[in-house]
Amino acid sequence: MIPRIVHDCPITNPNTRTIWKAGARATVFWDTSGIPVNTTSTGKIMLGYLEPNDTSEHLDTEHPMAEGFKIAEGHVSVTVPRVPPKKDYIAVLFGDSGNRSPVFTIEN
Numbered sequence: 003m004i005p006r007i008v009h010d011c012p013i014t015n016p017n018t019r020t021i022w023k024a025g026a027r028a029t030v031f032w033d034t035s036g037i038p039v040n041t042t043s044t045g046k047i048m049l050g051y052l053e054p055n056d057t058s059e060h061l062d063t064e065h066p067m068a069e070g071f072k073i074a075e076g077h078v079s080v081t082v083p084r085v086p087p088k089k090d091y092i093a094v095l096f097g098d099s100g101n102r103s104p105v106f107t108i109e110n
Contacts, residue, residue, distance in 0.1 A: 011101050025081070030095070032101065044072060
């Protein structure tokens with residue numbers, strides 16, 4: 003059995019200064035420097051949000067913003083969901099390991 007090589011791809015955008023507009027196109031970026039050469043991992047991006055005193059990420063698992071893209075590309079374009087305006091949204095990158103962005107804002 004081939005050992006699994008876990009790599010970490012921290013999300014670099016969106017970040018705490020990011021403001022997305024509901025219904026618009028946006029790009030999620032992540033750091034690919036820790037990815038092994040020739041990796042074929044594919045990913046999925048989900049939107050979630052945080053609430054004070056709650057450890058849940060409240061991920062919208064039924065409606066991924068993107069999926070099936072190559073993690074090694076370091077970015078993917080998404081359509082920002084039409085969700086209530088908030089300042090505590092997060093984007094989570096799933097692939098080899100889950101990586102959560104800092105909180106950011108979505109406005110209508």
